[in-house]
Amino acid sequence: MIGELKKYKLTTLLTSELYEESKRLSADGISEFITDGVIVMHYIEIGVGDYRSLEIRKMRYSNYNKDIIPYTITNKGIEIMEELK
Numbered sequence: 001m002i003g004e005l006k007k008y009k010l011t012t013l014l015t016s017e018l019y020e021e022s023k024r025l026s027a028d029g030i031s032e033f034i035t036d037g038v039i040v041m042h043y044i045e046i047g048v049g050d051y052r053s054l055e056i057r058k059m060r061y062s063n064y065n066k067d068i069i070p071y072t073i074t075n076k077g078i079e080i081m082e083e084l085k
Helices: 002-007
Strands: 037-046 049-059 069-074 077-080
Touching: none
Parallel strands: none
Antiparallel strands: 037 049, 049 069, 069 077
């Protein structure tokens, strides 16, 4: 499927849900090898607060930020935070 989509020079977003304990990057264990990019999103509840972060695990052909990046979801969409508060 991914090969067919690349023929049309499309940007495609595929999503996959994993168990929290999983060490893999996709549910099937294969997708992370055939895709150009993998972004892992985390959600952690600590006490009464919740924290969201993401990390770019793979972005083929680019130099990318390898840090854990905190974000929040607002009515404007996903907003990258300067620092985790």
